[in-house]
Amino acid sequence: MDLNALGTSAGINIGVCVGVFSLYSILRKQPSQARVYFGRRLSIGARKCTALCLDRFVPSASWIVKAWKTTDEEILNNVGLDSVVFVRIIVFSLRIFSIAAVTCILIVLPVNYQGNVLDHKDLPYETLEVFTILNVRQGSKWLWTHCLALYIITFSACVLLYIEYKSITKMRLAHITGSHLNPSQFTVVVRAIPWSQEDTYSDSVRKFFMRNYESSYLSHQMVYRSGKIQKLMSNAGKMCKILKDVSIEQNHKPGLYHCGFCGANSDSFQILSHESESSRGKSSLIDNGGVEKKKKVCAAAFVFFKTRYAALATSQVLHSSNPMSWVTQLAPEPKDVYWSNLWIPYGQLWIRKIATLLASIAFMLVFLIPVTVVQGMTHADKLQKALPFLKGPLKKKFISQVMTGYLPSVVLILALYTVPPIMMVLSALEGSISRSGRKKSACFKILYFTIWNVFVMNIFAGTVIDSFSVFKKLDSVKDLPPQLASAIPAQAKFFMTYVFTSGWASLACELLQLYPLLCNFIRRYIFRMKDWAIDTMSFPYHTEIPRLLLFGFIGFTCSILVPLILPFLLIYFTLAYFIYRNQIINVYITKYQSGGHLWPTVHNTVIFSLIMMQIIALGVFGLRKSPVSSGFTFPLVIFTLLFNQYCQQRFHPVFKNHVAEILIEMDREDEKYGRTEEIHQQLHAAYCQSPSTSPDTSMAGSYHHQEEESIQDPENVTPGKEPSQVSLNWSVASTFGAPEPI
Known part of the structure; x- marks a missing residue:
């Protein structure tokens, strides 16, 4: 590929991004699309603006300014620590690749270009290989520049x-100390x-903990396998919630609402809402009668303790001489519990993990087929041999540039869209009892999958025949670094176009929210559901974090070999900074918090990327x-490994376990201020499995609802607390969607 073909691919993606950004800036101003682009702000009480003006149809960059002005502290107080960790991944990538770009462009790139191994042409027709290390002669004294750049980057x-x-460790500790009402x-x-x-199981639990933990044991609650009737009731509860949300939206609108035939005022949504409230007691009676017979008690339970320290100590000890019985761990947040996996017998978990591992490996092997096809498309000469009918079209320069420079990345991206749903299913089958744990497991799988297939196999699999010939040359492990060193620069064209298509274009699609936009269009303009509520989504950490880490991995491994890729990566991370901040502020809601558990994964991936860069x-x-x-x-290499070991000893234990010193201090504060009894009374409601129980009456509901109320009411400040633990001032509340027009 020459610079012209690279420019063609870049131009196509730049045009797509500019068009999508302009379209988004118009669509976000339309009241009909408010639930697509302002789902989070509407969920906390913001009102839609219905005024008709010319500005609604003129593209603008106001959303970029708002994303820029919002600070990390505001995101932490309003959205949570997980969102801040995600933003810090982007900030870290921007900083390190800015340093790498300046270093490699000023020092390494001139050395690569001035080499005399490859023939030079006019600048627009120069091949990308002349800008890589392939153009440096053997034994060149200028290779010290590459070693210097390696030291600076590391x-x-x-x-x-x-x-x-x-x-982030300090923020995690502050997150724990600031959540006094976390059950x-x-x-x-x-x-x-x-x-x-x-x-019975319930009697066994009571006797066991009363005998061994009499002073700290409070009560317990068994886990049930729900029947079909309870699932139907759960669906009915969701429908009532949707109707209630619609009634709230109707109450915000000025004027009277008339039915379509007689002109009388229609309060049907409001009536249904009140009926759902009044029938809550009846549904509880039904649940205690018919549904209870459909439940089956499982060999699992939630056990409540009087203090935090007692719960921590109990969760970390071995309770029986048989490690496969009386297995304990700290419970996830109520809204984070993945109830279906609590029913799985504990003895099946190791079998499930082995089965999902084998299934993941099999899926990776099957995915080699599209990877091989993609790499075959990057070589025009081999493509003509395989498909003779393409000889004519490929003779045209523009078609050849699009076919070899743009389409391969598009095909690979379309194939990669099948990966996250499959990995989520496999992660659910593993048996994680929390939704955050399931997403974390899926994040691991997607990350390993993409690094293997997008990076490793795309290097060694130009075609099926070439991939076999490459692997035949690997007589031992020591031959791997030289093969990677020669193969990565040869695939520079693919990685650059992949940054365009999977990076820039995917960010544009994320901003536009294609799937919710399509659903909203179908509901409003085909089924005529004008006020139908759209379920607000939570942030897809399991897909976006692997994507960011993959581009970081490509940037590290290609920095001294193909320095020309670094400016394009900087553009990607800059776009990601503004787009993801905008989505966190306006679109996605926070259903639960994991306390920044994904940062150790980010750290380990960066260390792995540095080691791979040094080995190459x-x-x-x-x-x-x-x-x-x-x-x-x-x-x-030795320094990087020692640095990683130090971080594992210094910071990682805080993410793996709770700090006893902090929990004991929190218990003392609860006893001092008389909060203990209130907390104990709400523990059962927090982990109630019945769908008839209103979330707002549970402790989990009050815990999250309190955060939302603090955003809506800037005067709701509790004396004696730090500003980071209470409500924000009016300017911060306005930024994050206080009850004002959008």
Whole structure:
């Protein structure tokens, strides 16, 4: 690929992005699309603006300004720690690749271009290979510049990682201390309860904990396998909630609402809402009667303790000589519980994990077919041999540039859209008892999958025949770095176009919200459901974090080999910074918090990327016969491993376990201010499995509802608390969707 073909691919994606951004800036101003682009703000009480003006149909960049002005502290107080961690991933990537771009463009790129291995042409027709390390002669004395760039990038990445890890660790500790009403801190999940012929599961739990933890045990609640009737009631409850949301939206509209035939005032939605409230007691009676017979008690329970420290200590000890019985762990947040997996017998979990691992590997092998097809499309000569009818069209320059430079990445992206749903299903089958744990597991799988198929296999699989010939050359593991060093620059054209199509274009699609936009269009203009409420989505961390980390991995491994890719990566991360902040502020709601649990995954992936960059550099210096550069690279690998070990010892335990010192202090504060009894009374309601129980009456509902009320009412400040733990001032509330027009 030459610079013209690269420009064609870049131009197509730039045009798509500009068009999508302009369309989005118009659609977001239309009242009919408010639930698509302002779902979060509407969920906390913002009102839609219905005034008709010319500005509604003129593109603008006001959303970029609002995303820029919103600080991380405001996001932390209003959306949560998980969103801040996601934003910090982008900020870290911007910082490190800014340093890498300046270093490699100023130092490495001129050395690569001035090499004399490949023939030079006019600048617009230069091939990308002349800008890579393939153009540097063997034994060149200028290879020290690549080693210097390697040191600068590695030390900069480690310093920035340390700063981010330390900062996020402090925020996690503040998140724990600021959640006094979090019921999960008092609750332990007990699984693999032994069966007894004399006692029921409930009696066994009560006797066991009364005998061993009499001073700290409070009560417990069994887990039931729900029947079909309870599932129907759950669906009915969701429908009542939707109708109630619509009635609230109707009450915000000025004027009277008339029915279509007689002109009388219609309060049908309001009547249904009141009926749902009044029938709550009746549904409870029904549940206690017919539905209870359809339930089946499982060998799992939520056990409540009087103090946080007692729950922590109980969750971390071995309760029986048989490790497969009386298994305990701290409970997830009430809204984070994945009830279906609590029914799974504990003894099946290891089998499920092995089965899902084998299924993931099988899926990765099957995915080699589209990867091989994609790499075959990047070579015009081989494409003509495989498909003779394309010889004529491929002779035209523009068609050849589009076919070899743009379409391969598009085909791969379309194939990759099947990965997240499949990985989510496999992660659910693993048996995680929390929704955040399921997403974290899916995040791991998607990350490994994309690194393997997008990076490794696209390097070694130009075609099926080429991939076999490459692997035949690998006589031992020591041959891998030289093969990577020679193969990565050869695939520079693919990685650059992949940044355009999977990076820039995917961000444009994320901003436009294609699927909700299509659903809203069908409901409003085909089925004529003018006021039908759209379910507000939570942020898809399991798909977006692997995408960011994949581009970071590509950036690290290609930095000294193909420095021309770094400016395009910087553009991607800049767009990601504004777009994701806008989506976090306006679109996605927070259903639960994991306390920033995904940051250790980010840290480990960056360390893995640095190690791979250094191993590939060893292969580069070996191929170019530069023993001095190779000798200086070995200490860098050792330093990176030692730095990772230090972070694992210093910061990672805070993410793995709760700090006993903090929990004891929180217990003392509760006892001092008389909050203990109130918390104990609400524990059962927080983890109530029955769908007839209103979320607002549970402790989980009050915990999250309190955060939302603090945003709506800027005067709702509790004396004696830090500003980070209470409501925000009016300017912050307005930014995040206080009750004002959108």
